[in-house]
Amino acid sequence: MSQTQDAQIPVTVLTGYLGAGKTTLLNRILSENHGRKFAVVINEFGELGVDNDLVVDADEEVFEMNNGCICCTVRGDLIRIISGLMKRKGRFDGIIVETTGLADPAPVAQTFFVDEDVKRATKLDAIVTVVDAKHLPARLKDSSEAQEQIAFADIIVLNKMDLVSADEAAEVERLIKQINPYAEIRRATKSDVPLDSVIGRDAFNLARILEKEPDFLSGEDHHEHDSEVNSVSFEVAKPIDAEKFNAWISQLLQTKGQDLLRTKGILYYAGDSRRFAFQAVHMIADGDYIGEVKEGDPRKSKIVFIGRDLNRPQLRRGFEACQVEG
Amino acid sequence: MADVAESDFLLATRGRAEELGAWVVGAVFDARNALAFALADGTLHLAGTTGDWKPVTAHDGAILSASADMQEGWLTGGDDGKLMRTAPDGATTTLADYKGKWVDHVAAHESGLRAAAVGKALHLLGPGGPLKTLAHPSSVGGIAFDTKGKRIAASHYNGASLWFVGAKEDKPRSLEWKGSHHAIAFSPDGTHVVTAMQEPSLHGWRLTDGQHMRMSGYPGKTRSLSFTARGRWLATSGAESIVLWPFFGGGPMGKAPTELAGGDAVFCTAVACHPQHEVVAAGFGDGLVLIAEIGSGKVVPVAPPSGSPVSALSWSPNGALLAFGTEAGRAGIIDLARRP
Ligand SMILES: [Zn+2]
Numbered sequence: 001m002s003q004t005q006d007a008q009i010p011v012t013v014l015t016g017y018l019g020a021g022k023t024t025l026l027n028r029i030l031s032e033n034h035g036r037k038f039a040v041v042i043n044e045f046g047e048l049g050v051d052n053d054l055v056v057d058a059d060e061e062v063f064e065m066n067n068g069c070i071c072c073t074v075r076g077d078l079i080r081i082i083s084g085l086m087k088r089k090g091r092f093d094g095i096i097v098e099t100t101g102l103a104d105p106a107p108v109a110q111t112f113f114v115d116e117d118v119k120r121a122t123k124l125d126a127i128v129t130v131v132d133a134k135h136l137p138a139r140l141k142d143s144s145e146a147q148e149q150i151a152f153a154d155i156i157v158l159n160k161m162d163l164v165s166a167d168e169a170a171e172v173e174r175l176i177k178q179i180n181p182y183a184e185i186r187r188a189t190k191s192d193v194p195l196d197s198v199i200g201r202d203a204f205n206l207a208r209i210l211e212k213e214p215d216f217l218s219g220e221d222h223h224e225h226d227s228e229v230n231s232v233s234f235e236v237a238k239p240i241d242a243e244k245f246n247a248w249i250s251q252l253l254q255t256k257g258q259d260l261l262r263t264k265g266i267l268y269y270a271g272d273s274r275r276f277a278f279q280a281v282h283m284i285a286d287g288d289y290i291g292e293v294k295e296g297d298p299r300k301s302k303i304v305f306i307g308r309d310l311n312r313p314q315l316r317r318g319f320e321a322c323q324v325e326g
Numbered sequence: 327m328a329d330v331a332e333s334d335f336l337l338a339t340r341g342r343a344e345e346l347g348a349w350v351v352g353a354v355f356d357a358r359n360a361l362a363f364a365l366a367d368g369t370l371h372l373a374g375t376t377g378d379w380k381p382v383t384a385h386d387g388a389i390l391s392a393s394a395d396m397q398e399g400w401l402t403g404g405d406d407g408k409l410m411r412t413a414p415d416g417a418t419t420t421l422a423d424y425k426g427k428w429v430d431h432v433a434a435h436e437s438g439l440r441a442a443a444v445g446k447a448l449h450l451l452g453p454g455g456p457l458k459t460l461a462h463p464s465s466v467g468g469i470a471f472d473t474k475g476k477r478i479a480a481s482h483y484n485g486a487s488l489w490f491v492g493a494k495e496d497k498p499r500s501l502e503w504k505g506s507h508h509a510i511a512f513s514p515d516g517t518h519v520v521t522a523m524q525e526p527s528l529h530g531w532r533l534t535d536g537q538h539m540r541m542s543g544y545p546g547k548t549r550s551l552s553f554t555a556r557g558r559w560l561a562t563s564g565a566e567s568i569v570l571w572p573f574f575g576g577g578p579m580g581k582a583p584t585e586l587a588g589g590d591a592v593f594c595t596a597v598a599c600h601p602q603h604e605v606v607a608a609g610f611g612d613g614l615v616l617i618a619e620i621g622s623g624k625v626v627p628v629a630p631p632s633g634s635p636v637s638a639l640s641w642s643p644n645g646a647l648l649a650f651g652t653e654a655g656r657a658g659i660i661d662l663a664r665r666p
Contacts, residue, residue: 066505076506087349087366088388
């Protein structure tokens, strides 16, 4: 059933608090002339009307999977909607999914890993989070959803920049990077970012995220964290033993998965000329080979965790122990 | 089936196929054995073994679901929010307009009932118009009338609801099981309800005593469920073979399913049991269609692989005709009564 693989429709997920400018960005994407047509899945409590031929109202039905775990959830309505939209392939070039302000992005992301119909028909292009530069610091203090929306973002539109001073802007970027150093930050005033910086980015493509060196802040290790969500990353030089890695990561996700929001890795397995891309949202993991390594290229394996309560030394030792011996 | 010559498929000698250019959502025979293909471009194609097929535009958008209407003609639900009836002559009537909300599932019963699932609501209509609306805790994943048209079952998150259509006070019997349920079927004698779940497994309820039945082991999601005429077997898609669960001799609990026509490493995507005999038709992910006799396991090739998954499959009520459609828009009809 691989004949439809090549026709996967890109999906952009738009998250962000009410009033941050999410709907403004959505309407810009829909109204500007870029020659692309989108199907839009909007939540029923949307701020403004959305003007588009193909708008679908969603109920945000979050379903637990029947393993009984609270973090293993999918968006049931999205599975239904995407299956419906796919029957009319050719009518649009991409899908945009808007979530409600308080939504946890995990169920949306997990839907793209879990459901076979959704996986066959679509690919997650990017999670774009729109935040209000003025109010984000306060939100991060009082809301786990705000932290999660930053943690899950591939691209962050730092909006309403006209309302903050240069110092405030630097501080809010620092807070964002502390949670998620891999997200690309785009400053904006009225969600006025170039549209090709948020659409068609292929940002969920692992190879691309991890090739980019994260924008870690100097002295990050010693800094006192302002929010409970943060990230760690490790690199090892020796090839990875696939069996050891699988045993370690499945045990880790099983026991710590509720706190691990996103895990991403690029792995060089012993005796394999290809790179393996691994990613997980909470406990739900996915992986694929992403092409040959060029002769002479460094073969450093790397893993990144974004989550709560990350035990840095323990994670480091665990990953290092996955290297082949000798 | 890779080694079967094109001429050995029944389609070559007893049928015809056309390229209709859009995802075939339903291949639906009405009670009088007239066939229509319902397509995701909003059209119905009234089709037969001879003569030109007649296209009818029923929806401004995609058809999401299709069924036979009460005595004749077809019922369709669309992403334009409409419940439409198309008569055998191709005349269309708007039965209901749910204002842009998707009409995900439709069903009808010859006794004079129509049903349309729109999000969490299940609307029941009679020949004269709306009768009642039944509310569910989450979006409806599938609907089915029982054979007599006395009850309708609707699947949803954490189970299914069973409603008496004629009840004065609408209070469903809740069939509970954790998880998300979609495709749903009633056994022909009305004693069992079975659903397909998000996690690849089936769940069943024996209505007499509420006994739960778990049927698992599928590598893929089951989309299609079909009981044999007398309810002895439940045929299902979602594996690399046709998976049949025995509903006799104490089954399906504690019994292994029978698997037919497996071996090509392609998933079965649609099943349809013959209206009289213990024969099942199956469509696969590569477009292959075949018929299998359950007792003997004998397989007869019907249509060769066309490269696109079979998305619709059904028998005419008289059991003489079989129709199929694919995601890519190939639609076929085979006359099994006619001597080639
Ligand atoms: Zn979990």
